[in-house]
Amino acid sequence: MLTFWKNVLENSPDAYEKAVRARDARIGAFLEFNPKRHLGNAAHKAASAEKHAVLAGLPFGVKDNIAVDGFRLSCGSRILEKFTSPYHATAVQRLMDVGAVPVGKTNLDEFGMGSSTDNSALGNTTNPWNEDHVVGGSSGGSAAAVAAGLVPFALGSDTGGSVRQPASFCGVYGLKPTYGTVSRFGLVAYASSLDVIGALSADLDVLQAVYEVMSGADAFDQTSIDVQSLGSRDAEAGGAASLGYRGKSPCLGVLKPDQLELSAEVSETYYACLEGFRSLGYEVKEISLSMLEYVAPVYYTIATAEASANLARYNGVRYGLRPDYAENPDELVRLSRDQGFGPEVKLRILLGTYVLRSGFQDQYYLRAQKIRTAIRQDFEAGFGEVDMILTPTFPRQAFKHGGEDMSPFEQKQADKFTASANLAGIPALNFPAGVLKGLPVGMQLLAPAFGEPRLLAAARDYATLYQPELAPGYERPAGEQ
């Protein structure tokens, strides 16, 4: 399959484009697709670094809140519908430097705010496994594009689970790296202290290479970290292949059942997964994350506070949607925002503005920051006992469009497993763990900061027990004869 992907753009770009367009007409993964735009701009295959040769020539999708020069950067919002990015995000540039080619922009919940991609103002994306069900979100377009074989990998952004949750809904791998390891330059900010660029793929080699290429300090992002220079335990171990956990019996933390509140399908898969890891020689240890119940409220307090400032720049003055006429600059700003933002975005901006009001900060924003610290300490204590923590990615499988089987409030509460990693800044990986009733179930592994290699190693281990299935009808890449 990889051989096909490595050559498709060079050998038959037109056929590939045609095939993707045909498939995507049903799924709606891409908001914009043009495989030839950057074909000549990515580094030539031969010149690419040997270490990451696996990526040379590969087409990839980019969530439409990550900047790719010459492509739109709509963020799934009316207010940026016609905005074209004048620059590349650092992560995109680095992938292009090793020969990968961005081919299009994928759909998302407006500004990354949502769990279904139904909050996009610009397109509908459906789950390749079952069109009645949502694809997850907010990086739903990227998950769908990978699951439907449109691209071998795609970039997403993860603020509270936006890479991992759609990955779990679509049955693909989704990695949320440690905060700061991947430059945020070019990622349209939703909640700056939580945002991180992640990747989705059905192939662990590709996923690992994408992570390694993207990560590293960036002069354009002062919160970025030089992972290589940290000399972490995992990095010293020399990468996933030789992590050595088998030798000393890696220890997996699991949560007490009363903290989980899972659907039957997810619960069944979770316990099966635990047994699977035991059978691979992993030690399993029950731990308690006492702060878990506060994750959702704390996440929504901090994320909306930061969002209220981050989204203030969209005022119709310099770019983006603006009314044809306004009496004065104030009215221009008011009308642009009224017409440009969707209801979920408005809700979160208002919430964020509310929690930051002077006189109320102690009650909301500052209290949330204190709890965030407690959550981080909770994880630190946990990682004192175990190497990784295993949780479900989401308490249930992909829900249906329209929220009939899961209300928006329930969707927010269900972010607790994923959002905890963002609040603590630690890496987390969704891996496919089974398919029940025609829909995939994903599990999440969490590791201490910079523990990406051990997450990938564990996923490789688990893949020896369960090889992820692709969505029915999409087993072969688009364009493959």
Place this chain on the structure above:
Amino acid sequence: MYQSFIGLEIHIQLATQTKIFCGCKAAFGDEPNSNICPVCMGYPGVLPVLNQEAMRMAYVVARTLNCTLSPRSVFERKNYFYPDLPKNYQISQYEHPLGRDGFVDIEFHKKKRRVRIHEVHLEEDAGKMIHAGDMSLLDYNRAGTPLLEIVTEPDLEVGEEAEVLLQQFRRMVRYLGVCDGNMEEGSMRCDANVSVNLSGAGLGNKVEIKNLNSSRFVRKALNFEISRQKDILERGGTVVQETRLWNENRDVSEAMRTKESAHDYRYFPEPDLPPFITDEAFLLEVEKGLVELPAARRTRFIEEYGLSELQAEFLIDERSTAEFFEQTIALGADPQSAASWLASDVKKLLNRRDESIDSSVLNPERFAELLRLLDEGRIHGKIAKQVLEEVFASDASPAAIIKAKGWEQITDPAELSDYISTVLEAHPNAVEQVRAGDAKPVGFLVGQVMKATSGRAEPQLLQELISSRLAVKVIHVLSFGGAISGVRREDGLIGPGELFDLRTEFAGDTGLPAELRLEEIQLGAFLSEEIAPADWAVLVSEIARRIEDSEAAGIVVAHGTDTLSYTASLLYWFFGKARIPIILTASSVPNDSKRGSAKPRSEAVANISAAVKRAASGAPGVGVVYGAQEFAPLNLKFERVEEGADRAGVFRTWNEAVVPAGAGPMSTGPASTGAPVSVDLSHLPNPIYPAAGVDPTDRKAVQAALEEAMSRCFIVKAFPGMRGDHLITLMKNGVRYFVLELYDTGTASVRETPYSLRAALQYGAANGVSFFCTSQQEAMVDFADYVTSHELWREGAIPMGRLTTESAFTRLIVAQLGSEDELEVQRIMEDQ
């Protein structure tokens, strides 16, 4: 009684190459929206990257302001919507600014004050919105320029202090090289907080004033606002806490928004920037950025180089000038002459050519060479000015120029002696006349030598050589009216007259040196109370001409007693640094003795005799000889006392601590031949001429200048029941400067009645009229101790320290001659 409190928020744009969070050029005046990028335009997805240089400059300023430097400073987002703010939040600092708890010292009208600095924080500037008709245009070139905000505590009291503080700030940031301090272009900006309350009741309701685009507007706006708030309180009202805009066209502040509509900025820490942690290397860089500050440098210049405050003030104003000066001194130049050349001719030439000192062709080497040539007498003053112009015109060294132009003076005594010999041999009759006791031909002979040398003879040397060759010493006695030259008329009254014939009167005076040749010059026959500007112009120009010429070894001015204290101080301000002695003398009664009969000598004859001796042998500069005593030319007071049968007068010096009085009786008796003792004048305030302005030898020009200057001045003496509105009438008639003679240490009524100075002071402040305050008594005016004098200070009156009304008045006249504006006059007046 009300008290006012002013705090300032000063913004300075840091002069970094690039903006604070991106690589765009930080520059003023470029094509709109030409220095922008996705980062400073707030495009989706971009992140700020902190400019380290901006941080360094910011810490340097905080350190200079004596702040506690934060080892960990945090940026925060300040949220508000305005179209010129690209992100609609400003990255600023709030909880953890980079500097806190500093201070800066200022001085206004002799009152020193320590202004506490609340905090110093760094932030990004916004763009500019321009409203044009029904459109609003935006220029984002300025967006993202590093902006340093300095917040003071409300420690200031009057607008003038704020103005002084801002001027000091401007100079400081220019010295540090972190900002050009240009308020007109907006690289330095200021908002002010003002509150007024009853004395002792603490701060009142705070009003913020914005749009203060120059230090002058700051002063005007603050003083306007203080009186506005006072008016409200006096009428029993309450000041509304609000933000007001200064309308510079109407000179009023206008309400902008009230507290209720104030922003909630919803600060929170900027997640895109990690806290800035200072490390040792960074702090070392900060220390390296510190420089000697203007105030410290001014003090050092005064102490180390013996400069006047005004000279030092001029030199330190620009760092480049101060450094040029010190480089010149290091090359061996005399600090005094370097300072006065820089402040006058060099400054004039630079202004004319629109150049700055560090970019002009005049370098310290050339300048030092010019001063050395002057000092060695190889060129004289007038030629030196031409040489300086030529340096600028032809980019050559002074030595090369005088060689090429043949401008070198003859300073070799042997060479000059040859010329003198030739002239003396050619004019035996003139020589004979001189030997016989006539002074007149000396001038003729000097003129002949000058002619023979094409004007290249060094004047001082020529005078010395001629004097010794002819064995004469020429003293010019200028008769300038007064009783000393007056006559007792038939009806017993004293009237003006011509000075008696000295040679006759002195015929038997063995105390006079034999080589003395006196020349009498009749400048005016009037009584000294009749002096007009035209008379002073004659006196000034005649003295100036004689200082330039070579024949007189000294000058005596015979004067009346009534106005001697004015003329003496006037001449001091003009000629205090002259190369020859200029001695004033007077007599309270005319020379009543019969002509020819030498004894008993009258007071008039005795005083002139003493003055002549002093002029023939004493130190150069201006002095006063009266009644066998020598006095400094400043702070004289004439007192008439009953002494025996004759009504006699006596002079006294006020405030001797600063202006020393006579050094004891002079040896004027006929038996004595000892040289009179001179007064040590080194403590006197510096003379102020020449700085610029008119050529003192040009009588017409001096007269015009004096008439204009004197028409703007007025002396007023405070008295009980004085009505301020009368002074307003004077101001309306063109009076711009008052010498205000107050009581004791500078007290006067400023009550809220018509019978006080308040209305006049306020009207004056609003119209740029200055009040220079002296005392009716022998006291130091410093506005200390009394409530009323503090009020006077608040209203802008300027204390004159120990100067008497007469000395302050003449200083004021001369100060105007070389000044461009009222501010400069004020500065000269305060430089004592």
